[in-house]
Amino acid sequence: MSELDRPDLSGPDAGRLLSALFDCHAPGLHAYLARRLDTATADDLVAETFLAAWTARNRYRPDKAPARAWLYGIATNLLRRHARGEVRGLRAYAREGGKAVDVALPETLAVSRADASTHVRAMAGGIAELRQEERDVLLLIAWAGLQPAEAAEALGITSITCRTRLHRARKALRKYADLLEEHHD
Structure with missing residues (x-):
């Protein structure tokens, strides 16, 4: 088992370990998100995933889940939040009869x-x-x-x-x- 499988992110090596987790898992997370969204949004959500991981690093429990599963859980939650926003935007767009609304619509649906x-x-x-x-x-x-x-x-x-x-x-x-x-x- 590598130190990246279930790292201790509450210690002094948290920055180094999270950086190593990024190097190891960011490409796979990006591929997963890009298949569900456009590439630009996937870029943003990968960055948000690791920002959320850094913010929540003291709450990560290596005994509960491997880091990979934890990161994909964060990414999936961010994806859900994005989808809810997208649906709200589309509903606003529909309510306005197709007129431009102040909501970012996805490049592709x-x-x-x-x-x-x-x-x-x-x-x-x-x-x-x-x-x-x-x-x-x-x-x-x-x-x-x-x-x-x-x-x-x-x-x-x-x-x-x-x-x-x-x-x-x-x-x-x-x-x-x-x-x-x-x-x-």
Whole structure:
């Protein structure tokens, strides 16, 4: 086990350890966030994740969760906060009949990758339809590469709850994929 798995962030080495955690985990966090948001917002949320980690360093308990899961939990909470703000902005935009409102709207509202297959883009619609709790579990595992136990720790839920949400997400996506296949035939 490396000192970065469960570091003591309350000691005098906290700055060095958090810097090392940044070097180790920022690229993965950014990839996870950039798949759910645009790149610029992902940049901001990675920075906010480590700022929040620094601020909360004395509350981090290495015996409760590995640093990686703790950081992904912070990032997912920031992502949720961002999504709530985005929804509020879109509702304000809709209320004003499409007139400009003093709310920053996202650059893109759909997941798109130039090199992604049509099927993957279509499945993004299915992912968007999942409940937030199920989507968070699925994407922490599928896109961030966390194990179900790590995703559970990141989200502050039990392993059983995590596996249940993952099962529901996969089941919903299978139904969505079946519907897509019917429309393609």
